[in-house]
Amino acid sequence: MTEKQTQEKTPTPAVSAERVLDAGALRALAHPIRVQIYDILSQYGAQTASSLAERLGESSGSTSYHLRALAKHDLIREVRDRGTARERWWERPRGMVSLGDPAVMRTPSGRAASQIVLTETLNRRHQQLMEFVSRGAEHAAGGPWEETPMISTATARLTAGQLGELAAEISVIISDYVERYRDQNGDDVRPVTIRADIFPLPD
Structure with a gap:
């Protein structure tokens, strides 16, 4: 092939x-x-x-x-x-x-x-983010969720076209995970919020 x-x-x-x-x-x-x-x-x-x-x-x-x-x-x-x-x-x-x-x-x-x-x-x-920061990290300490959360901020210098490409790629990844695991159940499964904030800063 x-x-x-x-x-x-x-x-x-x-x-x-x-x-x-x-x-x-x-x-x-x-x-x-x-x-x-x-x-x-x-x-x-x-x-x-x-x-x-x-x-x-x-x-x-x-x-x-x-x-x-x-x-x-x-x-x-x-x-x-x-x-x-x-x-x-x-x-x-x-x-x-x-x-x-x-x-x-x-x-x-x-x-x-x-x-x-x-x-x-x-x-x-x-509000959910701040509740996690104040209490959620403590609840996850020592358990399987301790290393999994991600709170990240980055800055890049992009053109409008590059910004659109980045947003589209991230959207595909998120949509793929949502479709694959939307109906997943189990004792070790919990709701997870997925945020993607991508926007140009003021000049």
């Missing part, structure tokens, strides 16, 4: 289809509690209104209301084969989500909704 033939048979990592949120879905998501609910479903899998209420310090009536608002725009969906009429389970559909609909971003309301979603998401990510 030639090198060319080998390369042709190498599978390309699967990349989930991206959903670009329209104005209605973006407005439905643009609420601090709904962003947190959406993020919890993304990170920890299916939840009930009660389990979300416990995590968020809210009432189950409040989380039920926000779940219905998210479901109305297909941001989440009910897990049909799980739960009862009184205790429904909800999950986030698979796939990447983008806030970058050009038509939506051209309107003041669209930009405002996008800003709320981004701000709340990044606030939650930063």
